[in-house]
Structure formats: structure tokens, C-alpha cells
Amino acid sequence: MQFYQNNKSIQTATIMNFCQLIRFNINSRLIHRSIAERMIQSSSRLKNQIWIKNQEIRFSKKIDVIKNQLKIQKNNIRFKETSKSYDSAIQKINDESISYFQKADSLFEMNRFEEALEYYDKAIQKNPENSEYYFGKANTLNNMNRFEEALEYYDKSIKKDPKNSEYYFCKANTLNNMNRFEEALECYDKAIEKDQANSRYFTNKAINLDDMNRYEEALVQFDFAIQKDPKNSDNYFAKAKTLCKMNRFEESLQYIDKAIKQNPEDSDYYSAKAQILKKMNRYEEALKQLDFAIQKDPQNSDNYANKANALHRMNRFEDALKYYDFAIQKNSEDPDNYAGKASVLHDMNRFELALIQYDIAIQKNPEDSMNYAAKANTLNDLNRLEEALKYYDIAIYYDPECSDHYVNKVSTLCKMGRFEDALKYSGEAIEKNPENSENYANKANVLNLLNRDEEALIYYNQAIQKNPENSIYYANKAKTLNKMKKLEDALKMFNKAIKKNPENPQYFYCKANNLNDMNRYSEALEFYNHAIYLNSTNSDYYGAKANILQKLDRYEEALVQYDQAIKNNPFGSHHYANKAAALQKLQRFDEALQFYNQAIDGNPEVSTYFFNKAITLQEMNKDEEALKFYDQAIERDSKDSRYYINKGELLQKQNKLEQAVEQYDYAIKYNPENSKYFFYKANILSKMNRQEEALTFYDLAIKLNPQDSENYVGKANTLNDMNKFEEALKQYDYAINIHPNDSRYYGNKANTLVKLNRFTEALEYYEQAIKNNPENPIYFFNKGIKKINNKFKAVTLDQMNRFEEALEYFDYAIQRNQNDSTKVLEKIKKLQEAQQQENNVIQNNLNNSNYQSIQLEMNDESLQ
16 A cells, blocks of 8 residues: 555656646746847747848948938039049149048048048148048048057047047047947047037937947937937937837837927938837837838838838738838849848748848848848758858858857857857857847856856846846846746846836746746736736646646646647647646546547657556556556656656556566666665565565665655564564664654554563553544554554553553544444454453463464554
8 A cells, every 4th residue: 555655646746747847848948048039949030030120220320321322422423523633733732732632532432442541641641740631541441340440540630639529529439330338438528528519429429328228328418419409300319219229119209209300301210210119019000100201212222121121020921022022123232122031031931032032132242241140040940050150150250240140150059059169159249249238148048058057147147237128137037046946036036027028928927937836826826817818829828827726736727727728729739748637636537548649649759648648547457558658658768767666666566576676777777866766676675575685775775865764664664574673673763763753653663562572662652653643544554543553552451461451442443443343343352252361371471372363463454
């Protein structure tokens, strides 16, 4: 009977572990998703969103470029008219550097930068004291992305004219381009100090602060810029973008509307307003704004591309493709249009077609690193991982300062299991952009995968410090703390994540999981319900709620939730398996088998489905079928020690003891740290009368877990069988010392004392057994505790010639065990008949054979 209870406890633990494992897998996907919303999930769609995000940023930059190009075209016309006169002037007035300078400026406007540099050098050679010449050369170098050289010439122009605010301003812009934001800030401040009336200085300082995630300070500077120039629509526009980053969308809309009011003909503002509305999930309104943008500027291909981007986000993929085609018709030379189309095809899982479009984009602009990175993402999703790495490397070659390329490469390396390499590249991403909070979060996620949890926490903290408004950092930190079993700390972090973003159902779900781990089941249910309220289509929310209801023994309610989970996701095999577990608890075994079969059909590689089906068959006494399914579980996962233990116990039940021992040996091989396995093997060896071997395994169990009292009791019982009663008593004492309230240990010790004829001591231990458990009707699994303890005590009193007291205890046993009173009365009758004869015999010879027969009969009965 004891064996059966052990088996039942293993079964229960297995089912619950199975449910927890499923939940853990779901959590793992969430914990390692991103690298801050960008990595380690099924990175296809998520990584593609990086390209979409960058595409939007580049649209706004490209608009500025187009405006500059219009200016350049005008200057180009002017240059063609005047170029000859410049040449003539240079020939006539060789000593006048101004002519070289003017020609250099014109070449600059035509983007003929190398030639412009030659003429700036000639101007400087003619007049090395003119700061404007150094400044012009610095601007040209800046446009050529030769930033270090540009800084050198800005410094020379400042040295020549330290009072010119424009020099500090442009130097600050270059430093900003180099992500040297602190230095840029100093230069903006110097420019403002020199000229406090120029609104541009405040605007760009604000943008620099925005890049540093110092949003509140940026807003103050935007307000100064607006105060200096209230009619400049771009200041309202820039402030709107910062407010949008802070998720202050309503305010952002107000400022973009002010920009539109100042300049209602600028199509860019309508596009920007559409971006804000998209972030608010107001996609239909966003589409209307994009229609306005198209109406204002129907020849601008970017407006069609932006609308395609919005349709893409709405999962209206076919419409998105149509608008990208419109954009391509308007401007077939723009590589971004092909890349955007590729992005849509990617999300339609039309990967091969996406690769073709990325190749066209690359052909149009072979130096744009983003298109190589996007192609690499697609190759990653095709599991062409080596090729993906190659294209990430090309992206890094063309733009080694872009931290996103390192981040994306990290994702592929993680997919390949190359975590140490991934860690290296996540570190490089931080080096390239130390102000980007996501890079710290990415490194934290990689450290998580390496189980370097303490280090991961450090980097999550740095991510939070860089951007305290990003809720996912708190959530991922919380999941790490949960993994470390720091559940109270995890709970606080989940609360912060929810406070930052109360619309994310996953945060409520993960908080519920954490409460579940804390055994706070009622609260967990509340948060599962909130997650379901926010997203009623996620099957895992219903599944997790059902698991909690199972823990609360509310099985019928759990079944309803499992049904909803299956309805939402009929392909989720774990929902069928968990429903089967609930049906098993309700002893609806035939139905349970049906759902285990469906789980197995859905995913025949999950070993636990076969294992739990075997347990159900075993409960139905279909032992031979159960053995087959234990074997199938082992076939799929030969290193799970639980499977061997349950199979061994079933073989033991069938009295196939040698085969059972073999299964215990496998369990010990795969999990040599589990003391219970040595204990189980010792039990079966004892049953096989291999007591010396049994003692060895009890000793091994004790060595592994000296605080488990059952190990000592098992050893004591075996010593009893070997008639080593004194040694047995010592082991019972060890057990009692560990668990002084367990009545069984006192009862067992009392039995051994009786065998040693130490009746007075035996009575004391029977008294203690009764005191510790006076009401429990079950003892040694199938006899009432009072029948055992009181009847033994009565027998002992009888043996001590105290028949009157013995009769009192027999009466007490009858009262407590009315269903089995007949046997007690028979014993009393035997004692009464033998009373006179036994008195003298017991006094003179306590080893009398009649006495021994009564004692042994009683003891044998107690062990049934």
C-alpha cells in the first residue's frame, strides 16, 4: 500500500510538472523575445519590423534631402551661368582667394565634393586666415561622412573666429551624427551662448537631447525654439515627434496639428500625423492623413510608400503591395520602394520573392547597409543561417556604426546556438551606440540564454536607466528574477511594466504566472482574467487559467477553460494534454485517453504525452498497455528518469522484481542526485530478501539527503527483518529526531521494543504515537491507527499481566474500528480463555511459544 501511495505522488507531481513545463515554454518565448522587441522570438515578423521602423525614419530624412536637391538644382543653374566668370576672375586675380571659395561652394551645392575640397584648399592656401574657408571644407567633409576630418576643420574655423556661433552649431551637428551626444550638447550650448536669438540652435539641441532619451529636457528646448520663432512649423513638428516617443500621443497630435496650421501645404506633416495615429492603433485615421499627403503632393512617391507601410501594419498585405507598386511607378529608382515591397512579401512568407526585391534594392543602392540587413533577416527565416551571417557582415561593412546590424546578427547567432559569439556582438552594439537602451536589453537577453542571470540583471538595469519608459525592460527583468526564484522582486517589476503599459496583456499573464509560482492562486486567476479581457484570442491565457483551476481542484471549471483554449488554437497539443490530465483527476479515464491521443496526434514527439497516458492506463489497471506507453515515452526521451521510476514501480506491482531493479538503475544513471531513486531501489531489494544490498542503497539515499526521515525508516525496517533490533532502534531515533510528530515512527519503534521484550518502553512509544495522531482513521495505509496502536498497547499490557487495562484498550479499539470489531473480539476471547494459564507462563518465561504466536499474529496483521 505504501508503494501505491508513492506512485500516486509521482503521478501527481508529473502532471503538475507537465503543466508547468508548458507554461515555462510559453514564458521562455516571451522572456527571450525581443532582444528588446527585436530578438529571440520567431524573429521573422519582429525583425522585419526593424526595417519598417527604419524605413519610416528614412522617409523623413529623405524629404529633407529632396528639399536640398531642389535648392541645389537652382544653384546649379546659377553655377553654370557664373562658372566661366569665376574661372576668368581666378585667372585675373590669382591673389584673391574668394574666387576659389565661391567656386568650391558651387561645387558643394552640386554634390561634387571631391572637387569642392580642392578649391577650398586653394582658397585656404591663398588666405589661411579666413575662417569661412575652413568652415566650408568642414561642411563638405561632413557631407562625405568623413566626420573626424570635418571636426578638425570646424576646430580650425573656431580657432580663427571663436565668436561665430554657426561654427559651434555645425560642429555639434557632426558630433551628433557620430553619436557623441555629450560633446554635441556642449557645442550647442556654446552656439546658443553666442547667439540666443537663433531658434535652430534650440531645435537641434532638443533633437540631440531626444537622441539621448532625455525627453523632458528636449521638450523645454523645443519650447524655447517655438518662443524664438513661433511661425516656424518645423519646431512644432519636431516637438510632436519627441512627444510621440514618450507615448504622449494626444499632445503629439496637438503639435503636429499646429505645424499643419502654420504650413498646411507641407505633405510631410500629414505623413507624420499618420505615423502618430498608427502608434495609437488608429489606422483608418492614419490612412486618411496619408490620402491628404498624396493629395498635397501626388508626385511624391514617398506618400504612396508611407501609405503602403500603414497598410502593411494593418496586415492588408495585398493593398500594401499595390501602393508600393504605385510608389515604384512614381520613382522606379528609389531602392526603398523595392525594400518596402520586399518587407511585405516577407510577412506573407513569400520569402523567395522578397529576396528578389531586396536584390533590386541593393542593385539600386549597393551601399545601403539596411537592405543587406533586411535580406539577411529573410535568409534567417529560411534557416539559411550561414548566408544570413554573410549579409549581416556586408551590412556591417557598409555601416559599421549601425548598432542594429550587430543586434540582428546576434539573433541569428543565438538561433545557431552560438551564444558566446552572440554575446560578443551584443557588446559591440553597445560600443557603437552606448545611448541606445535597447542594446543593453539585447545583451541582457543573451546573458539570460547563457543562464548568467546576475549579469543579465545588471544590463536590464542599464537599459532601464537609459530609457525608463520602456515597459518591456521591466517585464524581461521580472522574468529573469522569476527564473532566479526571486518572486517578490519579480512581482514588483511586473507591476512597473504594467504601470508603464497597462494595455499589454502579456504583462498581466506573466504576473499571473509569477503569482502562481508563489502559490497565490486566487490572485493569479484575477490576472489571467485581465489578460483574457485584453486579448480574448490567446489560447495560452485560457490554458494557464485552467491549470490554476486544476490546482484548486475545480476540475469542471478547468475543462471549460481548456475547451476555450482548444477553440482558439486547435493545433495546440498541450491544451489537449492538460485537459486529459483534468479528466484523469475526475476519473473519467476513457475521455482522458481520447484527449491524450489527440495531443499525441498533434505532436507525437512530446514524450510527456505518452508518459501521462501510461499513468492513466495504469490507473485503469491496464498494466500491459501502460508499459508500452512508458516504453514510447522512454524512446522519445531516454534521459528522463521519471519514466524509468514509474515503469519500475509497475513492474514491481507485477512482481517482476529483477526487471524493476533494472529500471531503477536507469533512473539512477540519468539522475544520480535524486535520493528517492536509491530509496526505491533499496525498498525493492529488501522485498527480494537482498537485505545487505538494500542497506547499501539506504545509506546512499541518506548520504544524498540526510534530512529525509523515510530513508532511516526504510533502513530500520530492513534491519528489523535481519533481527538487528538494536541497530533498527537507532535508525528510528534518527527518523523521530527529524520528524518528531510522525506517529508511524513511534509505532514502529514500539513494535521493535516489543520484540526485545522491553514492554514498558514500548508502552511509552505507543502512547506517543496515539498522542501525535489521535484521530486519523488510516494507519499503515489500510488499518485504523487506533486499531494498531491501541490493540498493540493492549497486547503489551496483556503480556505484562495487566489484563484489566488491556480490556480497556481493546474496548477503545472496538469503538474506533467498528467495521473490524469482530477480529478484536476474537482476540479478546482468546486472551480471556488463556488468562489463568498465561499469567504464570508470562511471568516465568516471556519467551513462551504461545505468547510468541499471539504476538506474531498481531504483528503480521499490522503489516497487511
